[in-house]
Amino acid sequence: MKRRSFLGLMGAAGAGLAAPAVAPVTARAAAKDFRGYHDTPGVLFDGTRCIGCRKCELACNKVNSLPEPEVPFDNLEILNSRRRTDSATFTVVNKFDTPTGPVYRKNQCNHCLEPACASSCFVSAFQKNSDSAVDYDETVCVGCRYCMIACPFEIPTYEYHKAFTPRVMKCTLCGPQMRSGELRLPGCVQECPMEAMIYGPRNELLNLARRRFAAFPGRYVEQIYGEHEMGGTSWLYISGTPFSQVGLREDLGTKSAPELTAGALAAVPVVVGVWPVLLGGIYAINKRKEKIAAQEQQQAVSAALAKANAEAKETLAATLAKAEESANRRVDNEVKKAVKEALAKKEEELKAAEASATDEEEGK
Amino acid sequence: MAYRKLVLGLSGCLFVLVCVLFLQADVMSMISSSGKDSGRADLIMIQAIAKQATKQAPPVQFLHDAHTEALAEQDKDCSSCHVKDEGGTISYKYMRLEDPAANRLKDLYHDNCTTCHAENAKARMDNPGPQIGECRKCHVEPATHTQTWISSGMDNMLHYIHWDSDLIAKDEGKDTNCGQCHHEYDEDKQELVYIQFAEEGCRSCHTAEPKEPVKSNLSEAFHGQCVTCHLENKEAQAERNGPLDCASCHGGPQRLEMQAKFAEKLEEMDGVLPRLPRNQPDAVLLAAKLPELPEDATRPTLMYPVPFNHELHEQATDACRDCHHETLKSSCTDCHTLQGSEQGGYITLERAMHAPDSKSSCVGCHNEMKQDPSCAGCHAAMPRGTEPPASSCALCHVNPDILAQRPAGQQSMDYADYTEMLIPAQTDGRQPAGEPVVVPEDKEGRAALALRLIDLRPKEALLIAEEDIPDVVKIDVLADEYQPAELPHRKIVMSMMEKMKDDSLATTFHATPVTMCQGCHHNSPLSKTPPSCQSCHDQRSQEGRLGRPGLLAAYHIQCMSCHTEMGLEEPAATDCTSCHKQKEN
Ligand code: SF4
Ligand code: SF4
Numbered sequence: 001m002k003r004r005s006f007l008g009l010m011g012a013a014g015a016g017l018a019a020p021a022v023a024p025v026t027a028r029a030a031a032k033d034f035r036g037y038h039d040t041p042g043v044l045f046d047g048t049r050c051i052g053c054r055k056c057e058l059a060c061n062k063v064n065s066l067p068e069p070e071v072p073f074d075n076l077e078i079l080n081s082r083r084r085t086d087s088a089t090f091t092v093v094n095k096f097d098t099p100t101g102p103v104y105r106k107n108q109c110n111h112c113l114e115p116a117c118a119s120s121c122f123v124s125a126f127q128k129n130s131d132s133a134v135d136y137d138e139t140v141c142v143g144c145r146y147c148m149i150a151c152p153f154e155i156p157t158y159e160y161h162k163a164f165t166p167r168v169m170k171c172t173l174c175g176p177q178m179r180s181g182e183l184r185l186p187g188c189v190q191e192c193p194m195e196a197m198i199y200g201p202r203n204e205l206l207n208l209a210r211r212r213f214a215a216f217p218g219r220y221v222e223q224i225y226g227e228h229e230m231g232g233t234s235w236l237y238i239s240g241t242p243f244s245q246v247g248l249r250e251d252l253g254t255k256s257a258p259e260l261t262a263g264a265l266a267a268v269p270v271v272v273g274v275w276p277v278l279l280g281g282i283y284a285i286n287k288r289k290e291k292i293a294a295q296e297q298q299q300a301v302s303a304a305l306a307k308a309n310a311e312a313k314e315t316l317a318a319t320l321a322k323a324e325e326s327a328n329r330r331v332d333n334e335v336k337k338a339v340k341e342a343l344a345k346k347e348e349e350l351k352a353a354e355a356s357a358t359d360e361e362e363g364k
Numbered sequence: 365m366a367y368r369k370l371v372l373g374l375s376g377c378l379f380v381l382v383c384v385l386f387l388q389a390d391v392m393s394m395i396s397s398s399g400k401d402s403g404r405a406d407l408i409m410i411q412a413i414a415k416q417a418t419k420q421a422p423p424v425q426f427l428h429d430a431h432t433e434a435l436a437e438q439d440k441d442c443s444s445c446h447v448k449d450e451g452g453t454i455s456y457k458y459m460r461l462e463d464p465a466a467n468r469l470k471d472l473y474h475d476n477c478t479t480c481h482a483e484n485a486k487a488r489m490d491n492p493g494p495q496i497g498e499c500r501k502c503h504v505e506p507a508t509h510t511q512t513w514i515s516s517g518m519d520n521m522l523h524y525i526h527w528d529s530d531l532i533a534k535d536e537g538k539d540t541n542c543g544q545c546h547h548e549y550d551e552d553k554q555e556l557v558y559i560q561f562a563e564e565g566c567r568s569c570h571t572a573e574p575k576e577p578v579k580s581n582l583s584e585a586f587h588g589q590c591v592t593c594h595l596e597n598k599e600a601q602a603e604r605n606g607p608l609d610c611a612s613c614h615g616g617p618q619r620l621e622m623q624a625k626f627a628e629k630l631e632e633m634d635g636v637l638p639r640l641p642r643n644q645p646d647a648v649l650l651a652a653k654l655p656e657l658p659e660d661a662t663r664p665t666l667m668y669p670v671p672f673n674h675e676l677h678e679q680a681t682d683a684c685r686d687c688h689h690e691t692l693k694s695s696c697t698d699c700h701t702l703q704g705s706e707q708g709g710y711i712t713l714e715r716a717m718h719a720p721d722s723k724s725s726c727v728g729c730h731n732e733m734k735q736d737p738s739c740a741g742c743h744a745a746m747p748r749g750t751e752p753p754a755s756s757c758a759l760c761h762v763n764p765d766i767l768a769q770r771p772a773g774q775q776s777m778d779y780a781d782y783t784e785m786l787i788p789a790q791t792d793g794r795q796p797a798g799e800p801v802v803v804p805e806d807k808e809g810r811a812a813l814a815l816r817l818i819d820l821r822p823k824e825a826l827l828i829a830e831e832d833i834p835d836v837v838k839i840d841v842l843a844d845e846y847q848p849a850e851l852p853h854r855k856i857v858m859s860m861m862e863k864m865k866d867d868s869l870a871t872t873f874h875a876t877p878v879t880m881c882q883g884c885h886h887n888s889p890l891s892k893t894p895p896s897c898q899s900c901h902d903q904r905s906q907e908g909r910l911g912r913p914g915l916l917a918a919y920h921i922q923c924m925s926c927h928t929e930m931g932l933e934e935p936a937a938t939d940c941t942s943c944h945k946q947k948e949n
Contacts, residue, residue, distance in 0.1 A: 051924065051937040076938055184905050194924070195917035200910045208911045215747030217721060 231256020742883030
């Protein structure tokens with residue numbers, strides 16, 4: 001069982017593990033003074049090297065057989081707008097304007113050492129694997145999308161355009177491909193012409209980062225993002241500009257998601273790592289519900305519309321109907337209004353060919 | 365040269381500004397929590413009440429420049445609020461020379477401020493200032509302004525403008541005017557006197573808390589001296605009088621503007637400021653002072669002395685105090701001893717000269733020069749670490765015996781021979797015990813020796829014969845998607861040589877004809893035929909060579925970071941086809 005092997009890993013690194021049955025409690029106790037997962041692999045991203053070429057995005061797309069993007073990868077204009085990951089894009093490079101010129105940062109799942117997504121998932125669809133990848137198992141996923149709310153980095157996204165088998169999508173650290181021997185490095189790391197990313201044992205990456213700080217005084221903010229954030233992540237960042245200026249939240253603290261909310265419900269056995277985040281998340285759910293719902297709606301509609309460009313017009317109508325139906329089930333009237341607005345906006349953008357399709361939709 | 369000074373000056377100024385902003389933001393948050401405006405250089409918090417036992421009203425935020433301007437409109441000046449002492453020096457304090465008791469001080473402010481404001485009201489001025497009874501107009505809480513001022517000082521150009529000025533009277537019987545500002549206290553006569561060629565910086569006596577017989581602290585001294593003189597000039601309707609407001613000296617933007625003007629002026633002067641007329645040496649032989657040793661003690665091993673080009677460095681620094689800190693009267697080795705002394709803050713001579721990150725150490729300052737775009741292409745990519753490279757010791761620490769072997773002016777282009785000069789008899793560049801190099805004791809003798817040693821330094825950048833530099837290098841080891849890249853190797857080398865042609869720092873420190881090559885051919889031995897990039901940067905996967913870039917990344921990082929550092933905007937890093945053409949197929 002993967003979850004157990006993850007906890008076992010924690011136990012082995014921190015304190016001796018007596019029996020799997022008490023694993024969560026032992027792990028939590030050990031987590032207090034636990035400082036790092038020494039031999040697990042990770043990736044170090046050096047922001048001073050990235051040139052914003054999007055070759056990593058291209059590689060990711062190829063390796064994961066993702067659909068062709070709307071904007072081709074050799075178009076760098078797109079860097080002028082801020083993007084986030086979505087169900088067909090596991091990684092994005094964003095451009096940040098700083099006083100010393102543009103700085104680029106790649107964004108993808110950080111593969112947290114103690115992932116909030118996994119803690120919040122009550123069917124254990126997310127598992128931290130011993131090779132550092134946070135895996136997702138679509139066969140057990142019930143589509144509640146708590147993981148999306150729990151993730152502090154806003155990474156997992158949902159396949160809204162799939163009516164029957166929607167999955168939560170996110171970077172896999174190329175775990176499947178590397179385990180099968182198809183790849184030796186994550187696709188993005190392999191392809192970067194600047195070696196802005198380095199794959200290796202996490203502790204060696206931390207040392208390497210510090211060596212760079214020492215060798216080039218003044219070049220870096222001498223801190224490694226992901227070393228302690230949210231209890232540590234397998235993806236590490238070093239940067240020449242303050243992290244908050246390159247879109248990395250600096251308010252996350254160093255406690256992992258399970259540890260953060262464990263105290264109040266420590267008596268709850270076995271699932272102690274799961275429920276606290278879930279319950280604690282309810283507050284966040286209520287707060288973010290509206291925002292996410294609106295985002296979801298927009299994404300659903302634009303995904304459906306994009307698909308329609310390639311498919312027959314009838315398919316478009318059907319997909320839209322489905323998308324809207326499923327959306328209706330979830331959101332209140334206010335959000336519906338947002339949908340209409342979004343649709344009206346989309347309509348303007350569509351050329352004459354798609355005009356009829358939009359009419360159909362509006363006529364409903 | 366001038367450009368570099370401008371850039372350094374401006375960036376230094378910006379740095380100071382940023383520092384001040386950060387520090388100040390913290391300090392000021394105590395005074396002002398709302399601080400909405402961008403920060404004023406003239407904000408003075410009048411806190412007379414703070415000295416009292418109980419707090420009666422919040423401190424007053426006094427905008428000095430606003431008052432200076434208002435007074436000027438009424439044809440009044442500083443003397444409306446500041447009194448002069450018997451010597452005619454204007455007091456830094458409001459309406460007084462000395463501080464009375466807290467209560468009296470309060471009355472002093474209340475009486476004088478309100479009287480003036482009341483008079484203004486009587487004269488039906490638009491903005492007469494708060495009147496009696498309007499307490500909360502002055503005693504505001506929370507504070508509405510923030511204070512941001514930068515510390516001011518005389519840099520070389522500002523200094524030059526003063527000692528070159530005809531508006532300042534000449535010293536008696538001399539054609540200099542230094543004595544109008546510089547003075548010393550004569551114990552016997554119990555008065556201030558001027559001694560030519562012994563001028564000191566103000567800071568050496570006027571410290572934050574001066575000791576008797578020095579009366580005024582640094583800000584009192586500066587303001588008393590500068591403002592009094594500027595005011596006198598104004599009263600005499602001189603063509604220029606110097607600033608009388610706060611912001612001109614202490615305002616960030618104003619300072620930047622001034623620096624820009626100075627840079628322009630320097631350019632007009634062909635980038636060379638006349639040297640200060642203080643009889644300072646042209647060259648100095650820097651050698652550690654030996655501690656007192658018992659007769660039979662073994663002499664400690666010392667490095668060879670360093671011939672220091674004082675004249676050259678005067679041009680390259682902003683002010684004498686960049687190196688001399690507080691006083692000009694002692695030499696570096698007086699305070700920075702081998703073991704470190706209290707006077708020198710326990711910073712040993714070795715650190716004082718070599719600390720890589722200190723602005724006042726030789727190495728630190730030279731490191732800063734490397735940030736010039738002409739140099740940064742190579743130097744920014746070189747790991748800097750915490751110590752200067754050992755191979756560079758012999759560039760400064762020269763065995764004076766070399767003079768016997770090589771007469772002045774005779775420069776060798778044969779670099780095998782040249783290397784010998786750099787690393788004399790003892791391979792580690794150190795003096796053998798018991799056979800100390802005889803360094804003259806007297807100042808003149810040492811200066812003369814230093815000059816002769818400086819004279820041995822290369823006068824121009826060294827380079828191997830142009831035809832020995834590969835012309836175009838074809839990089840095709842990784843050609844796959846693109847056609848091979850053609851690196852204009854010789855053109856790059858020659859353009860960099862051109863950039864350092866007139867730079868004595870570069871010509872001295874690029875000590876052999878192949879030193880330049882190390883910019884790209886790093887980590888390989890000095891050679892006309894360095895090993896190829898592939899010999900270290902292979903194409904293997906990252907596993908097993910953590911941190912050392914593979915060949916593809918090595919090329920890209922090298923070329924692109926150099927272009928960025930040198931400020932070359934073309935080609936863009938992501939414009940692949942500008943270096944390697946797309947493959948046609
Ligand atoms: S970044 Fe988000 S999705 Fe990725 S492991 Fe962490 S919590 Fe899960
Ligand atoms: S491939 Fe490398 S350099 Fe290019 S955008 Fe991605 S991380 Fe940056």
